Structures are given as structure tokens and as C-alpha cells.
Amino acid sequence: MDTRDLIARIKNRDISRRDLLQGMSAAGLAVVMTPAMSRIAKAAAADQATYFTWGGYDVPEFVPTYVTKHGEPPNFATFGGSEEALTKMLAGYVVDVAHPCNQAIPRWIATGLFQPLDTSRLSNWPDIMPELINLEGNVVDGKPYMAPTDWGRTSITYRTDLVDLQGQEESWGMLWDERYKGRLGMLASGGDSWWCGAIYAGVDFKDIASEEGFKKVAAIMRKQRPLIRTYTDDTTSLEQALASGELVAAMTWDSSAVVLKGEGVPVTFANPKEGALTWVCGAMMHKDAPKPDKAYDIIDALLSPEAGKWLIGENGYGHSNTKSFELFSDDELTALGLSSNPADILSAGKFQIPQTQEFETAMNKEFEQIKAGF
């Protein structure tokens, strides 16, 4: 039955019950079919490569040249922690490009799931800061596995109107401050929290896997547990809680502070006197990447100054391409907590040191128990 015909007949009240039911069931069928139809329409995305990345990086702005070249962004899949990502891939999840950080590189390579990069296929490679390429364990037989893309810090975002520093310097102690019991937030992943605990406990990263260092960090994390309102990997919920005043301080990455400042919330990203945790993350290519050519397009896009512009301007993270920093004035960079000479910030922070898988398992097991209250 023609729709227009049906509507006309409803208007003229010239319609039998059977006709109406027929029309309704057609409409019902259309509603049921809609998801199937849109899935067919979306099938084109199967032509794109898959980028497995941290939540928040899954935006077209981070892969600008890929979008211009192929007309649409790659498929994004996200994770909340790189350990979780690795177990997922070990269980058989195949992606084209993944997004680990410096501390994970040797272990990721050891799984045999990744292939070294052919840097001649990356047009932006000559502009990449060499100190970011020569990270511990990254270059094997002269070939790098991870193309560094972004770097940043894990520190404390706090409400300047609600936290009273009492004339003291900013310190990791803010997240252990009894005065703010129940109003502090932490990242749930040990990959950040445990290392920051080590900085506060005064454990040198070289000794983090030693029995004494392990016990010291565990003790300090246990001490902190009653003060914490929530442990989460979801930075958005930490940002919302900081904005509403539910939390006065939380462990975050650079971008949370930049996002909140942009919304007019009085926050600042602390520069703790003990040193912030510094990390470098990048792109690794799966050994069975289904679309290797497009995988190189993703990596090249991540390294482009256009990606750096988004990373620096919108998030306050550092980029690996020196040309990205030339897009900003010194004042703009200082306001974001960055510098025109990125090496300064990198050398001032505390760099994570790659650990064995046994340490990762033991540490995560212990941290899960601490979070559960034991």
C-alpha cells in the first residue's frame, strides 16, 4: 500500500481495520529493519584499518592525514589500561596498530605479536625527537618497534578553590591528605598509581621490583585506600567529579586539567616537588595486521604535525614531532605547562623503567587487593 494513499484514507476516515493493521505492521517491520540497514550502510568501515588505543584518543583529529587520504577515520577500539589491551591481544584479538607506552615496550615485543617498523614508509619520521625513539628496549637490531607519538605526565589535578596548600609546595602528599578524606580520586590502573606511589614513598624506580621497594609502595597505597572515594580508569568520571566538587583532587594525566580549565573550572595540574610520572606512548604494528599499508598510514598520521596540534592544543600533551611545537607560541606552551624545548620537561620527570611480566602480575594482584580493602 502506498503511504500517501494510506494517510489520505486515514484523513477521510475511509480505512478498514485490516488496512490499518497492515500499515502498522509495515511500519513495525521498517523499525526492526533500520539497524540492519544502517549496518549494511556502515559496512564500508570494514575497509579501514583498526587502531587499538586508550580511551579519549579515539578521535579523527588524532589521525588527520589518514582521514584526508581515505575519506573516513580508521576503526577505533579502546582500552583503559595497556595490560588489559595486551591480554586481549594475547587472547587472539588482531588489530592493525596498538598504543602501548614506554614501560611496556620490551614485554610487548617479547610476546612476538608485533613487527618492527619500516621507517622509510613514514614521511614524518625524520622530524621525530631521537631521544623518544631510543627508549629502553625499543630498538632491536637497528629497527624500532614503537613509533613514539605522544608523551605526558601523570600528576594531580586539584581544585585551587577547595584545596588549601597552607603555603606548602605542591606534593604527592595531597593525595594522602587526611583533611580531604573521601574527596580524593585515583586511577585504577597500577601502571600509573603504583609508580606514583613509589615516587611519594621515595622508592627509586630502579628498586621498584625489589622486595623492600615493593613492600614500601604497598604499605603507602594501603594507607591511602581509606581516603579514596573512587578508583577508576575512566578519566571522564574523574573530570566530572572534580567539576562538581565531589572530588577536590585526583590523579590524572595532563589533558584532564586542560579540559577542566577550558570549562572554566578552577583547577591546576600540579608540579609535585617529588617529580611527576613521565611517560612516552606510541604506535606498534601487529605482526598479522590485516591492512599493513593502511596501518602505516595510521602511524604516519599520528606522527604528523596536524595530529600534534590537536594533542598539544586541546589536551596539553607533548608530541613526538618537533615541528608540532613550532605551531604554538612560547606563551601558549607555557600556559599548557609545556615548553618550546620539550627535552626540559622530559628530563625533569621520572621515567618508568620496563619490568618483567612477573612483576606486573604481582604488582597488579597486590594493588587489586589493596583497592578491595586488604
Add this chain to the structure above:
Amino acid sequence: MSDTVSIAVRPAGPGRSWRSRLRALYLRSEALRGYTLLSPTLVVMAFAMVAPFTILVAMSFWTQTGFDIDTTLTLRNYQEAADAPVYRALLIRSLWISGTCAVLTVLFSYPMAYYVAFHVHRRKLVWIILMTLPFWTSYLLRVFSWKVILGYNGAINSGLKSLGLIEQPLEFLLYSPTAIVITLAHAWAAFAILPIYVSLEKIDRSLLEAAADLGDGPVARFLRVTLPLSLPGVIAASLLIFIPTVGDYITPTLVGGPDGIMIANLIQVQFGRVNDWPMGATLAILMMIVVGLISVTYIWLSRKAIERIA
């Protein structure tokens, strides 16, 4: 049937007697025919349930070493699960949360089911559909909406604040075991309403009239006739809620906070960032055993109770 005929006229031979005997056996045995009819389901069950379960059991006796799994059989994981207090405490907390949630859900759902069964006479189906309406949205969305209601600046807190009843938002509402119980009780309500409604609907109304004729008031009539006869629905409803909620991990992740972590959260991280699959399998099996034992005891006790009432 032409098939039968062709077999009947076929000349005798070794193949024929074997096949016809099999056929006769098949036609004679009701059980065999039943299993054949069930076979597609049985195959699915074997692949989708028995096989994963066998892997889980086997894995719980293995150990994780780095990225690899050592397949020497050992009870080490069970030993560790028994020794570390965290596992026992979280299991007890999960059972406690789910038990409370099952009781509360049944208590709140019973009047609703009762109303539809006894006081709604026209368009009962519409009422039932309206009651299940919240279930048309995703489970995740329902949990998030509770986060909005219970949150620091949520509906309850801002309501109480604007009424001038509180100065500071109530913080215990969100990120606590209470929040989990509230969220689960709402999310699983349909699973309580439907079985209770069915068992109430089945009650023979003449029994109620008889009770009234013999001098029972409304309360006595409810306690002596309606409630005992609807107990099967109540028992089914409480088990339907208790068993799956013990293993829930989304709700505690979103609204539970540090004090609301449940055993399933710990199982999930074993398969995720802790990367100790055998330990995760062990915990899953222990949880299954405990939940199984509790359910069997509960069914046995309630059967005894029904026998005594009857």
C-alpha cells in the same frame, strides 16, 4: 510411507537386517527418538556450555608463569584462594549484596504482581508490558541513570538541598554497597514480577471464596491461602535474582566505589590486567560451587516449608 515399503520389499541381505534392526530399535525406543529430536540443542549445549566449562575446570588446576600457562596439575590456586582473606571476604560480600537485593526485589515486586493478578480485570497484558517497560532500554543505561539519581549533584541530593533539608550532599548514596543494592533491585524487578504474577494468577479463586466463607478476614486469607500458593513464584523469583547478581561486575564498577567491589570484579581483573587466567578460573568455579550449594539448600528448605504449610 514409501520409505517403509521399499525397505519391506528389499531382498534379504546382511546390510538390510542391520539397518532394519536399527530402525526398529529407533521406532521402539521413545527415549532415543526424544534425544534425536533434542540433538540440535544438545550439540549447542555441548559446544557452548560443556566445552567452556571443561576448559575452565582444567585451567583452574594450571598455573600462570609470565605470559605462558604451566599445565602441570596443581591445587595451588585453590590453596591461595583459601589462604588470602580477600577472596573469602569479597565472596561473602557478594552473597550478602545479592541476598539483600533478592529479598528487597521480591518484597517490592509482590504487591505489583498481586495488584495486576487480582485487581486488574481488563488489559492485563498492557499492565505487564508497562511494568517491563524500563527493560526496553539497555542495562548499562539503567545503571548510569541510577548514577545520575544517586550522584553527588544528583536528583536526590539536589532535591533535598533545595528543600533545605541538607547542607552538604549525602555522600553515602553513591559509591557504596547500598547503591549496588538499589540499582540491582530496580534492574531485576521484572524477573521477580513475572514469576510471582504467574503463580498468583494460577490460584483458584474459589479457594479464596471458601476461606472468606469460613470466616477468614483479608489478612488471614492472604497468609493461609494466597501466600502459600504463590510461594513457588516467590522462590523462583528470588533464585532468578540471586544467582545472576552474585556474578555482576558492571554495577559495582559503576556505582560501587572502593567498598562495593564484588567477587566478579576480582575475577574480571584476573583475566585482564592481573593476567592470571588460572586464578580467575579457580575463583569462578569456587563462586559457582558456593552459589550452587546455597541455591540447593534454599530450594530444599523452601520445599520443607511448603510441605509443612500444606
